[in-house]
Amino acid sequence: MSAIDWTVIESADPCFNPGQLHHKETVFSLGNGYLGTRGSFEEGYPGACPATLINGVYDDVPLTSPELANSPDWLSLTIIIGDLDTEIRHRFRLDQGIILHYHRSLDLYRGILTRTVRWRSPAGQTLDLEFERFISLDDAHVMALCCRLKAIDFEAPIELHASLNSYADNEGVFHWNCLHQSELENTIGLHLQTKRSQILLGMAAQLIVSDETVSDETVSDEAGSIAEIQSVAIHGCPTLIAKFNARSNQTVTIEKRVTVFTSRDTDAPLAAAQNKLVGLSNYETLRSAHEAAWEKVWQANDVMIEGDLTAQIAIRYNLFQLIAATPREDDRVSIPAKTLTGFTYRGHVFWDTEIFILPFLTYSQPALAKNLLNYRYHTLPGARRKAAALGFEGAMYAWESSDTGDEVTPTWMPGCDGKKLVRIWCGEIEQHISSDIAYAVYQYWQATGDDDWMQARGAEILLDTARFWGSRVEWNEDRHCYEIRNVIGPDEYHEHVDNNAFTNRMVQWHLQKAIRVWTWLCESYPERARELAQQLGMTIERLSHWQTVIDKLWIPQDADRNLIEQFEGFFKLEDVNLADYEPRHKSMQAILGIEGANQRQVLKQADVIMLLYLLRSGAFTDAAEGYDRETLAANWDYYNPRTDHVYGSSLSPAIHAALACEMDSPEEAYEHFMRSVLVDLVDVRGNAAEGIHGASTGGVWQAIVFGFGGIRLTEAGLIAEPKLPKAWTRLKFQLQWRGQTYSFDLRSADSQDDRRDSAAIDSRLDLQRH
């Protein structure tokens, strides 16, 4: 393992660029599934956007929908050279003085963010600083940071301020009431409550300042502290102040260990945080446990690419951010669209989780995939309320979901100009999500063979959403077929469309699987089937209605051209040549207007293509089901050039990459893949500042495994038909399939034979399973 393959580095000039603050804060985010913290600097800068988001801690916002409340900033550490008795005092800040050296790196393998700086103060004092921080993957409630300070050419008093700052807002919205704060010796505590949802949060922190020469054993001992530490009771911002006299070339270590709980975890979160802090191991021990946890995760989840260092680091970076966002113990939360790294979409959960992210977990950490599906199980009551409110039966999932599963899509949003409100219809009519969730349930069941979960929970999700569709479809007497009118498909440039092919075909598939699962349940778990029959009204009439819908649901297509029509009337819309608009730096919707895009054949994202991908041959073990190659090619040629790849949706490039491989175009696939895998690192779309593109992190894994790796699922096991891009000499990953671990070590064309061998279906991985 080479460190360089695992490291995201920032050292370019200028190392401090206020305009890049927000993008870099996203890039250097850390997380452990319980919470995420953006990569803001400890010393703070005007205009910075620090955020710590704890999953599930939603608070309402007046006039619009609930959001994940920004939790107290635990990073805050101010370093000041000089004290009251010295004439000159200088705060360490990169925008003042001179930066002689700067290097920031994120070690993906260990989950550690490091920054080394040599800084000369405006008074000419040279200081070496080495910052390090982590959010423990070993213990969800622990965060820690460390700063090693060395005065190079001066001796002076140094003052440190380490706060827990509860004044963290969500772009101007402030969610907390401060109930209590404590300041004791070298520890501080905060007890907060969200203003509306009344969730309690307790956070505690301890500061230790020690001389590097003191042995490790005594670091956690207060006696090891070389500084006088005092606590200050700033309302809502308890602060520890430490002072010491820096001697030339002496290295002083500052450690800040932080613990956090909420009333989602325990009744008394501040006491829990304080208790944990009391018994906490020292910094080095905490870090070792954290590193060991990451190492274990990587053993099962790494994707190795040889011959393309950028792609190698980028795919690991995407998986790192995806793992950092995945809840590990809590099954009443899911993964927000911007993970736990930004405010956009308010921490809401979309189809992004089930369609883009879940396959990675389903095929590599099925226990975590199950957690996320349990979130949908727990939010069935919200989905039922939504269906009932709109006059339907069964369960209709929220397009945007928070803690209860009730619909939380904002009804109005400021438009492109930031002022005029635009009506958002997705909450009412972007309905395909109910089938997307059913798809994920079925995929999980197929990949894991987890019959127990399927009978206890999965079947109920799949059947009750099928009930919704049974009540949703409309009979068209003239055409003598069922229809689904007035929806939005995945391509959100087109609203209020009739018979969206993606939606209708997925509903058809959904009802087919519902009947299959119901049959299985009756046979294998008759007791549970009886229960559900009663609860959901599973009658012969209902099943027969579903079968009629399957048979009679209209899917618009042009049989002559072997084309699926995205929705009824799409082919009659005005055509657009996207090349005519180049060069451009905004979406086609921004250029044409909402109505303009609605009336033209231009796509925000793959819609038919997405359907062909989900129901491709090889996606399920039933090979007869999938779309054939010719249909795929015809539709690809039609829709691909009409898709707004760069400024449309961030979701589709990875799917385009996967399907381009299917059509033997790995180089074209590579272009789509890189657009997706670098979307945050290189800020391809100009909006990485808003947070990690969660769907994209999962999409690139699918592009790797099902695209470049060419994995097909068969009853006999997994088969690889790899299509590697030219530069890649080797692609190595592993999958979990029905309780077994499959390792794939695929070599480039130079070693074609070798590659086929290594893809043998039974080649177990020699890494330990966990």
Place this chain on the structure above:
Amino acid sequence: MSAIDWTVIESADPCFNPGQLHHKETVFSLGNGYLGTRGSFEEGYPGACPATLINGVYDDVPLTSPELANSPDWLSLTIIIGDLDTEIRHRFRLDQGIILHYHRSLDLYRGILTRTVRWRSPAGQTLDLEFERFISLDDAHVMALCCRLKAIDFEAPIELHASLNSYADNEGVFHWNCLHQSELENTIGLHLQTKRSQILLGMAAQLIVSDETVSDETVSDEAGSIAEIQSVAIHGCPTLIAKFNARSNQTVTIEKRVTVFTSRDTDAPLAAAQNKLVGLSNYETLRSAHEAAWEKVWQANDVMIEGDLTAQIAIRYNLFQLIAATPREDDRVSIPAKTLTGFTYRGHVFWDTEIFILPFLTYSQPALAKNLLNYRYHTLPGARRKAAALGFEGAMYAWESSDTGDEVTPTWMPGCDGKKLVRIWCGEIEQHISSDIAYAVYQYWQATGDDDWMQARGAEILLDTARFWGSRVEWNEDRHCYEIRNVIGPDEYHEHVDNNAFTNRMVQWHLQKAIRVWTWLCESYPERARELAQQLGMTIERLSHWQTVIDKLWIPQDADRNLIEQFEGFFKLEDVNLADYEPRHKSMQAILGIEGANQRQVLKQADVIMLLYLLRSGAFTDAAEGYDRETLAANWDYYNPRTDHVYGSSLSPAIHAALACEMDSPEEAYEHFMRSVLVDLVDVRGNAAEGIHGASTGGVWQAIVFGFGGIRLTEAGLIAEPKLPKAWTRLKFQLQWRGQTYSFDLRSADSQDDRRDSAAIDSRLDLQRH
């Protein structure tokens, strides 16, 4: 002068009641017209709602309308007994330990808020504290507080934390970006910018801790400080920390002087705040100047009531809050509905200012009245934009106005349940405000004879709003009359009504005055008339159209009963007996629902009554104009019992009081008057926590002067026809009328003759004019 007549006291048990925090914060608010600060405690409490609102500092809020941004909390002062070396540390807070004595008082005459406390800490240490604060009326940019501390029975280190806390939110909305902060010796500074409107704010503070025995001359001298003071760079919350050793029975004085500027005042507000701080007088000198300024204001504005201490203190309290909210130097701001003391209505300006508040200023401090009318002149462009956007000519004032005069009424608001959004129509159809402003312009002109302002600015307001009405009225061919359909009158329980009598009659009056003012302008200022003729298109045809509208505008009435009908069809609505709903604790709209109230004869506030008041005989010097006594009596008897006096609008009780006097019912008037004058002090309506009821403070002055005092305006001067309530033995006030000061010293029936004498029109006041 007796102190008790001027003092609002809180000493009742329990002296610390968390449930009353917000109400008392409103009651003990201070202000100087430039800014207002709620009466929150220096030491801070969970759930407290501290606010400092600087007039004109509006920031946008996403999804809804702009609001006055809550500015940094300058009060913050934490007092801790003990330090690092002592085992026990106790923060002074009333909700811990034992309160042995508590007394808070607001001295209305001097504008000083004082609190004396004897507190025993949980460790048994007894501390005397005497807090004092003021917001300088002498210098708009200066605030100061002082705390005198005496350790009664212990000796221990004491630590003080004095912050400028920029983390001040508007009920969860946070408006500031912190650009810079400074910490130097014993001073701190903050440089902030509103997130959207980009207004800069600079605030600076200095802390001085001295021994009481040190002479006054050296108090401002740092050398006088007995404590070690250091500054701490908490991000967004710079803090000064002072430590000293308390000796038994030694009194230590802590002074915090604060300065503030915004980019509405100067280009570099932080520098301005710091510079002012450097040259600032000592605390005592600042306070003396402040007290002298208040004394001067009271000399011209006091209302003295003898025989009724409650009414005496209450009327002074109302005037105090009104003066504290009145801009003194800035003519681009006005007085928000909740003055500068609460977040409700977002600091927006309504008709409350022109109809309820302005008469007090017009008749007592005309220069300040002119400032407020200039605000309407400066916002004419916004009013013109609103008219144009809705397809009308001229200027149509915003129902809710902020800095630009554009309409800022929210379109949707959470309803009674706090969740479901209710459509607010006032921004579009509560249109009477344009005539209300014209009324205030005309009243100011009549009271002051300020022809210069009238020709330069007033005429343009009056004429351009008249143009709006000329384009707004609709011709009804069947009835052969003009109508105004689809409006909301003052009574907001009824929306979308046609031919609201208040609106239509005020429009008629407005157009009459417009023609009169135009005629005057052409005669007296032909040059300016030519300018305006060109600018506003003042043609013969327009004037002739206005005259036709005056003649043909339909005012619904029932001539047989001498009743004005509130709007077309009002008499046909279902009748309601309000007594049937007693006892009740909410508004009739909350009980009946929006639609239920809309369909019934129940009023949120005086509508026809308000019209009769504004156009009463004696309101203007042209006696022939006003409504006669019989019309008043008939309508009073009809509408008074149908009005939701307690839980409807806070605006109408004072007007009912004034008109009840007109009908020789001073005791009935007194009941309405007390409901209005105590609305904040006693929290009559249960919503004083949200801020001072600005309109009510002005309304009670009108009830005093035009009701109980019975002042009539005549060409020969002012005449009093007093109607004092039984308990009042004397009522004394003064008015400004056309450059002269009129003093009225009215005695009760016991000294009837004396009273008539003292009301003689030429009895000048012996107090100095200013």
